[in-house]
Amino acid sequence: MKAISLFSGGLDSQLAVCLIKQQRIEVEAVNFKSPFFGGDVKLAEAADNLGVTLTTLDISEEYMAVLKNPKYGFGKNMNPCIDCHAFMIRKAGEYMQEVDAHFIITGEVLGQRPMSQNRSSLDAVDKLSGFRGHIVRPLSALLLKPTIPEVEGWLKREELLDISGRSRVRQIELAEQLGISDYPSPAGGCLLTTENYSRRLRHLLDLKPDIGPRETEVLKYGRHFLLENRALLIVGRKAAENEAILNLAEPKDYLFKVATHPGPTSMLRYFGHPSEEDITWAAAVTARYSDAIDLPIAKIKVWQLGQSPSIREVKPFSRELTPTAL
Numbered sequence: 002m003k004a005i006s007l008f009s010g011g012l013d014s015q016l017a018v019c020l021i022k023q024q025r026i027e028v029e030a031v032n033f034k035s036p037f038f039g040g041d042v043k044l045a046e047a048a049d050n051l052g053v054t055l056t057t058l059d060i061s062e063e064y065m066a067v068l069k070n071p072k073y074g075f076g077k078n079m080n081p082c083i084d085c086h087a088f089m090i091r092k093a094g095e096y097m098q099e100v101d102a103h104f105i106i107t108g109e110v111l112g113q114r115p116m117s118q119n120r121s122s123l124d125a126v127d128k129l130s131g132f133r134g135h136i137v138r139p140l141s142a143l144l145l146k147p148t149i150p151e152v153e154g155w156l157k158r159e160e161l162l163d164i165s166g167r168s169r170v171r172q173i174e175l176a177e178q179l180g181i182s183d184y185p186s187p188a189g190g191c192l193l194t195t196e197n198y199s200r201r202l203r204h205l206l207d208l209k210p211d212i213g214p215r216e217t218e219v220l221k222y223g224r225h226f227l228l229e230n231r232a233l234l235i236v237g238r239k240a241a242e243n244e245a246i247l248n249l250a251e252p253k254d255y256l257f258k259v260a261t262h263p264g265p266t267s268m269l270r271y272f273g274h275p276s277e278e279d280i281t282w283a284a285a286v287t288a289r290y291s292d293a294i295d296l297p298i299a300k301i302k303v304w305q306l307g308q309s310p311s312i313r314e315v316k317p318f319s320r321e322l323t324p325t326a327l
Contacts, residue, residue, distance in 0.1 A: 002025075002027065002103055002155055003026065003028070003029065003101070003102040003103055004021050004028050004102060004103065004105065004106050005029055005031055005093050005096060005097045005100070005104075005105050006021070006028050006029065006030045006053070006106045006107070007033075007089055007090065007093055007105065007108070008030035008031060008032050008044065008047075008048065009039075009108070009190070010044045010048075010184070011184060012108075012169070012172050012173075012181070012184040013110060013113075013140060014030075014107070014108035015176075015184060016108065016140060016172055016175055017107060017138070017139045017140060018053055019179050019181070020161060021106055021139060021156070022052070022053070024156055026156070028106070029053060029054045029100065029102065030044075030048045030051075030055045030056070031055075031056050031057075031093055031096060032044050032055065032056070032057050032058070033057075033058055033092065034058065034060065035059070035061045035064045036214045036215075036218050036221075037068075037191055037192045037217075038190055038192065039057070043185075044057070047183065047184070050183065058092060058096065061214035062213070062214060063088075063092075064085075064088065065212070065213060067085060067088045068193075069206070069210070071084035071085075073122075073125060073129075076194065078193060078195060078198075078199035079193045080191060080193040080199075082114070082116065083125050083129070086107075086109075086117065086126045086130075087125070087126045087127075087128075087130040088130075090107070090126060090130035091130045091131055094130060097135075104136070104137055104148070104150045105137065106136075108138075109138045109140070110164050110165065110166075110172075111123070111138070111141040111144050111145065111165040111166075112167070113166065113167055120145075123138070134148055134149040135149055136148065137150055137161075139162060140164045140172070141163065141165055142161035143161055143162060143163035144163050144165055200327060201220045204233070204327060205217065207230070208272050209272055215249070218249050219235055219268070222237065222242040222249075223235040223237045223242050223246060223265070225326055225327040226325075227327055228269075228279060228283075230272075232270060232271040232273075232275065232283075233269075234268070234270075234283050235267065236265045236267045236287060237266045243266035246268045247266055250268055251306070252305060252307065253270075253271065253305070254268050254305065254306070255268070255269040255303060255305060256302075256303070256304050257284050257303055258287070258301070258302045259287065259291040259299055260300040260312060261300050262293040264288070264293065265290050267286065267287040269283040280303060281315055284301040285316060285317055285318050286318055287301055288315055288316075289317045289318035289320070291317070294317045295317075297316065298314050298315070298316060299314070299315055299316070299317050300312050300313075301314075
């Protein structure tokens, strides 16, 4: 008998794995990776500590359709939680069938998140996933309808739990009993739940509704400036961001760097054809965040991938007149 666990590495998902393993069920952990969540380097260590195999599945391309048109809408920001959970359970179910496993487990707790883990939402997730009856939530199972694994006797229902609500007291006590001490805080980890990232994503979707996952990666880095409805300028804040911006640049993007002083790498991603005024504007913003800010004229290298840089002389924006970042 084998179960597939949706595995975030958090306390609840680790406890769910332990409760099922205690019933001598083989568990394989699955983590889903996208530009917005998943893929944490610590997941392998957490899975290894629990004695389970971890499989990471990249759902980036497929997930964009969920993000752009969620049936149940968004949470506070750009987080389509109900559709997201249903989508991941569906993918886990497909994987379950591929590896001849028998059911799916999650660390969801009834009432822990008022909008996405109430009874109605959990029922919607089950229905939308296409695997109703095969989804076991070990931490709250006694408060929910018996699932197929319980009815068929694959699991002993009486050995599952009745945890509900936002308090984590029982989970922490159980973790101590099971010797689990390494787990992240319950703050989340999904970029779509954060206000700043969601604001950037909304603007990008307005500019280009057909964006793919790679185009969203750059939203994680730098300061962002919107040039009306024509372009997005990203200005690095530190060396690691400068490198990331360079790595994410596409052939049509314009790159900027001050030629004579330390400063950021910037990228102008244009949704059309840039004018000379737009290039000058982006160069002046780049100069403003460099050590050349107080010069009357700064020399800025401007180039596209595979092309030699040209030098553009611009007056840096003053601190007072700097455009407002997103």
